Amino acid sequence: METTVTKTGTEDKIWGGGNQPLKVSYGKMMMWFFILSDALTFSGFLAAYGFSRFKFIDSWPIADEVFNHFPFLHGVDAPMYYVALMTFILIFSSVTMVLAVDAGHQMKQKKVIIYMFWTIIGGLVFVGSQAWEWKNFIKGEYGAVETKGGQILQFVKPVDDGYKRVKLGEIAILDTHKERAQHDRKSGVWYEKEGALPTYTIEEVRAGFAKKSDLLIRTQTLTKEGEKTVLSREESLRRLQGDAIGIVEGANLRHNEYGTPLFANFFFFITGFHGFHVFSGVIINIIIFINVILGTYERRKNYEMVEKVGLYWHFVDLVWVFVFTFFYLV
Amino acid sequence: MAHDTAHHESNTGRIWKVFFILSVITIVEVILGIIKPAFLVETTVISMKLLNWIFIILTIWKAYYITWAFMHMEGETKGLRRSVVWTAIFLICYLIFILLTEGDYVYEVFKAGYKSWDF
Numbered sequence: 001m002e003t004t005v006t007k008t009g010t011e012d013k014i015w016g017g018g019n020q021p022l023k024v025s026y027g028k029m030m031m032w033f034f035i036l037s038d039a040l041t042f043s044g045f046l047a048a049y050g051f052s053r054f055k056f057i058d059s060w061p062i063a064d065e066v067f068n069h070f071p072f073l074h075g076v077d078a079p080m081y082y083v084a085l086m087t088f089i090l091i092f093s094s095v096t097m098v099l100a101v102d103a104g105h106q107m108k109q110k111k112v113i114i115y116m117f118w119t120i121i122g123g124l125v126f127v128g129s130q131a132w133e134w135k136n137f138i139k140g141e142y143g144a145v146e147t148k149g150g151q152i153l154q155f156v157k158p159v160d161d162g163y164k165r166v167k168l169g170e171i172a173i174l175d176t177h178k179e180r181a182q183h184d185r186k187s188g189v190w191y192e193k194e195g196a197l198p199t200y201t202i203e204e205v206r207a208g209f210a211k212k213s214d215l216l217i218r219t220q221t222l223t224k225e226g227e228k229t230v231l232s233r234e235e236s237l238r239r240l241q242g243d244a245i246g247i248v249e250g251a252n253l254r255h256n257e258y259g260t261p262l263f264a265n266f267f268f269f270i271t272g273f274h275g276f277h278v279f280s281g282v283i284i285n286i287i288i289f290i291n292v293i294l295g296t297y298e299r300r301k302n303y304e305m306v307e308k309v310g311l312y313w314h315f316v317d318l319v320w321v322f323v324f325t326f327f328y329l330v
Numbered sequence: 331m332a333h334d335t336a337h338h339e340s341n342t343g344r345i346w347k348v349f350f351i352l353s354v355i356t357i358v359e360v361i362l363g364i365i366k367p368a369f370l371v372e373t374t375v376i377s378m379k380l381l382n383w384i385f386i387i388l389t390i391w392k393a394y395y396i397t398w399a400f401m402h403m404e405g406e407t408k409g410l411r412r413s414v415v416w417t418a419i420f421l422i423c424y425l426i427f428i429l430l431t432e433g434d435y436v437y438e439v440f441k442a443g444y445k446s447w448d449f
Contacts, residue, residue: 022410029410036414043422047429054433055440064363084360091356095349098400102341149449221448226371243449307402314400318393325389329363330382 031308035315038277042319045273046326049266059220061259062228063328069136083328086129087320090278093122094317097285101310104303109292112306116289119313123282130275137267140250143168144257145205147243152259154218155209156230163230166215168247171208172200198247205247209240220259267327274323277316284309348399355388377434 022029053060064079071082100115142165145153155171156163178201183194209215217236221229231239248257256264288309297303362370362381370381398404403411440447 021407023407024410032410032414036418039418040421043418043425047422047425050426051429051433054430055436057434057437080360080363084356087356088353091349091352094396094400095345098345099342101402102345106340147449149447151448219448311401314396317400318396321389321392321396325359325385329359329385 025304027308028304028311031311035311038315039319042270042273042322045266045270046322049270049326052260052262052266056260056262058222059260060222061220061263062222062226066137066258066263067133067328069133071132080328082129082133083324086126086133087324089122089126089129090317090320093119093126094314096122097310097313101303101307104297104306107298107301107303109295109298112292112297112303113289116285116292116306120282120285120289123278123285123313127275127278127282130271130278134268134271137264138250138252140248140257142166142257143200143247143249145202145240145244146246146248146255147239148245149243150261151243152220152248152257153239153244154228154257156216156218157214158216163216163218168200168205168249171212171215172204173208173211175201175204175207198249200247202244202246206240206244210237270323270327274316274319277319281309281313281316284312344399348395352392352395355392359385359388 024032067083068077068079069082070076070078096115096118100112100119103111103115142154144155147153155166155168157166158164180197180201182197183192185191185193213233215236216233217231217239218228219231219239223229248255250257251264251267253265253268254261258264288305291297291305292303297305362384366381370384371379373380375383397415403415439445
């Protein structure tokens, strides 16, 4: 560390910086305090998530139903597996990082290069996985109906062991004489347009639902067993005719087919903020990686920079451990 | 620095051991999350499902290993360790206590029907 800090010529004097009660270099100590403040930021987000969750404790979406995709397994219900895989990737890249730090302590440049390389690869795979997770979440799977009060109604049909979700596409009877066209910039008021129209209209879903007598509606409310409440056929018809006002497919910051929009907001915000940390961690790792290859730390005879980015990288892993628990498990 | 760069022996054995522990904890979490044993879901401890308590304790256990072994907090001086860890634990516990209490209160307000929301 001596070589990384500019000498002031007063090191031997107590009040000249010569006394180091914490016995760490300036850079490492500041990395620790940055991590502390960043940890408080993340816990602020997670505590706010907890607040909203306690507020809607009996109507919060069930994570297992939302995140149940796995690459190349279309239509297979695979809750948790993908996110568990992501967790492993991140933990493993933490391991290679700590191995790089360890190799750095022994001044083994080659080993540091190899381990840092795998750390960066792990980080990139993780960010990619998160992007894929977002894509599935945004696209949605079954679609739902939103009520006047902003509640979500989903469609199910009874099967042998409980209920099976039904997609909007299987319900709606398409009306080929639809009048509604997407408002574009070239028509009407200049420079104004609207987003894509939903695939189906609420009338089409109502018509289809009335015809198929085995269909039922599932509300957001959780039963004592922690499952969503399924309404009777009469009640389902009443809710769909009286309360439903529109179609929701997938999720964005305002509408969310899985349940309360807050769930999507927190999902985007917290995993997005974490993903941004992973991304910047990868960038910082790449910079240090290049320095290691160039032999900067060989000449400095000290690999403390690797240790400092290592601290940040482990912190990113640490945050993910908590995000994993509170978003996917609890 | 608490440790001099000059005489550093390799810690790889411990690193792999910690990796093994973290993996086992994660696998246990995933298995519990998938099968959701009925008695853990039905038992409630301090207004939360026992299963959720288990998840949170396992998570804190993992966090301990990451901080102590990977971030090498165990090798730092007592002063640095306490100034980072105690600060975080105190402020986070305080924040969580306040926000969850408040969230539960808002839930009660909704439930008591002072405000209509399901329409």
